Structure formats: C-alpha cells, structure tokens
Amino acid sequence: MIVHAWLTFGQDVTTASGIRIGIDLGGTKIAGLAIARDGRTLAQRRTATPQGDYDATVTTIADIVRGIEAEIATTATVGVGIPGTISPATGRIKNSNSTWLNQTPLGDDLSRMLDRPIRFANDANCFALSEAADGAGAGASIVFGVIVGTGTGAGIVIEQRVLTGANAIGGEWGHNPLPAPRDDERPGPRCYCGRDGCIETFLSGPALARSYIASGGAAITAVDIAARARAGDPIANRVLERYEERMARALGSIINVIDPDVIVLGGGLSNIDRLYDRVPKLWSPYVFSDRVDTRLVPAKHGDSSGVRGAAWLWQPGE
Numbered sequence: 488m489i490v491h492a493w494l495t496f497g498q499d500v501t502t503a504s505g506i507r508i509g510i511d512l513g514g515t516k517i518a519g520l521a522i523a524r525d526g527r528t529l530a531q532r533r534t535a536t537p538q539g540d541y542d543a544t545v546t547t548i549a550d551i552v553r554g555i556e557a558e559i560a561t562t563a564t565v566g567v568g569i570p571g572t573i574s575p576a577t578g579r580i581k582n583s584n585s586t587w588l589n590q591t592p593l594g595d596d597l598s599r600m601l602d603r604p605i606r607f608a609n610d611a612n613c614f615a616l617s618e619a620a621d622g623a624g625a626g627a628s629i630v631f632g633v634i635v636g637t638g639t640g641a642g643i644v645i646e647q648r649v650l651t652g653a654n655a656i657g658g659e660w661g662h663n664p665l666p667a668p669r670d671d672e673r674p675g676p677r678c679y680c681g682r683d684g685c686i687e688t689f690l691s692g693p694a695l696a697r698s699y700i701a702s703g704g705a706a707i708t709a710v711d712i713a714a715r716a717r718a719g720d721p722i723a724n725r726v727l728e729r730y731e732e733r734m735a736r737a738l739g740s741i742i743n744v745i746d747p748d749v750i751v752l753g754g755g756l757s758n759i760d761r762l763y764d765r766v767p768k769l770w771s772p773y774v775f776s777d778r779v780d781t782r783l784v785p786a787k788h789g790d791s792s793g794v795r796g797a798a799w800l801w802q803p804g805e
C-alpha cells in the first residue's frame with residue numbers, strides 16, 4: 488500500500504522491527520495499538536483524553552507509546568490520527584472540534600518527547616485509509632470514509648492513497664453547507680467553525696439528539712433514538728427519517744464530485760442499521776446519473792479503524 492497522507496515531524500529514521508504504533512487522539516479518549524509487519528495486533532491501550540489540557544495530552548500520548556513499547560519489548564514507528572489537521576504552512580493544528588488543540592504545535596512537541604519522527608493525519612483520513620486497505624472498502628478504487636459521531640469528519644482514498652490536498656482539508660465535507668436546504672433549515676444551527684448550517688450541525692450525534700428534543704422527545708443519545716424508532720416510537724421514527732433524507736442530500740453531492748465506489752460509515756451513528764438500506768433509496772434525486780451503483784456500508788473495523796489507519800501512516804520496515 489502506498490500512502491501519501493502525512494506530515495512528518497522530526498528526523499527520518501528507520502526501525503528494524505517493522506512494528507507500527509497507531510494513536511487515535513479523540514475528543515473523549517486516546518487509543519493506541521501496535522501492529523506487526525503482517526497486520527496482527529500486538530498490544531493496545533485506551534485512556535480518557537485530558538480535555539482542555541494540551542500538555543497533559545502530549546504526555547498521555549507519549550505514555551501510551553512507551554507503555555506499548557515496554558509491553559512488546561521493542562521500538563516502533565508512530566503515526567497519530569488527530570481531530571482536525573496540521574497546517575502545512577504553520578505546523579500547528581487547525582480545524583479541530585476539540586478546539587483546545589487548535590494552534591498547538593503537537594507535531595514538534597510529541598516528536599521531541601518521544602525522540603523520533605512522527606507522522607500525523609486527520610482522524611477521518613486515517614479511518615478512510617484503514618477501511619480502504621483491508622476493511623469495508625477493500626478492493627475499491629475510490630472510497631469516501633465518513634465518521635458520524637460527536638462530529639462529522641470524512642476522508643477520501645483513491646487507489647489506496649489519501650487525498651490530503653493543498654490545504655490539508657481534503658474530504659472535509661462536514662463543513663460544507665447542507666445541500667438543498669429547506670426553509671426551516673436556513674440559516675441552520677451555528678457550527679463551532681463559525682459558519683451556519685454546516686452538514687455537521689445536521690448529521691452529528693448531538694445534532695440528531697437535538698432534533699429529537701425539538702420534536703418533543705427526551706434527551707437521549709442518537710443510538711437510543713434509533714432503538715426507540717425500532718420499538719415503534721413515532722417521533723423517533725420521524726426524526727430518523729428526516730436525518731436519513733439529510734444524509735442522502737449530503738452524500739449525493741459527494742457522489743457527483745468524486746463518484747466513490749463505496750461510502751463507508753464509522754462512528755457511533757454508523758451502528759444505526761437502517762441507514763444502509765434507506766439512505767441509498769433517497770439519494771438519487773441529488774445525483775446526476777440515471778442510476779447510482781455507489782454502495783453505502785458500515786465500517787469493518789469499527790472503533791479501531793482510526794487507530795489502525797494511523798499505524799499505517801508508516802510502511803513496515805520504513
């Protein structure tokens with residue numbers, strides 16, 4: 488697999504072991520995993536993210552790497568998936584919905600603390616890469632990977648290469664405006680990015696929960712709303728139908744631009760089974776084609792896709 492998705496901080500070296508550590512820096516938890524040359528998982532760790540505390544975040548990541556290396560008794564390469572991206576221009580994080588990470592020099596600081604080069608990529612890009620490599624998008628030429636959870640991130644992988652882009656924002660579809668907005672969707676909710684009516688403000692888990700409350704439902708999670716819809720709750724069903732229609736509009740615009748073979752959903756809301764049947768039945772009006780063969784599928788590697796993709800920012804033996 489060839490990957491051109493990273494920004495490397497620190498001097499390039501090679502590691503003989505071929506073992507790669509991936510770190511998934513999330514808003515609520517930090518996961519770490521070591522994979523062998525043949526793809527086997529050798530060790531894994533998971534801990535809460537020290538929210539709002541940058542210094543503790545750097546230390547926590549370093550501790551996970553050292554802990555895994557102590558367990559496997561060797562050193563490894565380290566790739567990190569981050570919310571947002573590292574600006575190619577400044578070397579600092581931007582576009583993170585964990586907003587306290589924005590403008591921090593995580594690349595330099597972590598590389599110095601672990602005394603080695605470290606590669607970074609957007610977490611959704613890591614997710615898409617993992618699923619395109621040996622997940623639900625394996626064998627596909629063009630894969631659009633979407634994480635629908637606390638936010639709405641996405642990554643584009645073409646022929647096993649992440650499309651990073653000149654501004655390192657390739658795939659950031661969650662901050663496009665929701666296409667074909669209805670009157671009651673304009674201007675739409677305010678997004679943390681400063682815009683109104685971003686796709687993320689309609690398709691994230693908190694957005695679905697807000698939508699349920701606004702329709703007279705209780706304050707429950709997105710996955711619980713889906714469970715209630717299954718049990719026959721008419722409000723939950725109506726809210727989910729509107730959610731599916733919005734997702735169809737949002738993905739239809741992607742199909743027109745990059746025409747993916749497969750769209751893979753990850754994140755908490757990817758556990759809502761009915762999306763895979765219903766959304767493709769709703770997206771045709773928004774796609775410029777007489778038929779749409781694009782598949783919408785759940786992630787194969789579930790929660791571990793982001794951390795696996797981060798590990799694969801390095802090639803074995805690199």
Ligand SMILES: [Zn+2]
Pocket residue numbers: 661662678679680681682685687
């Ligand atoms: Zn936004």
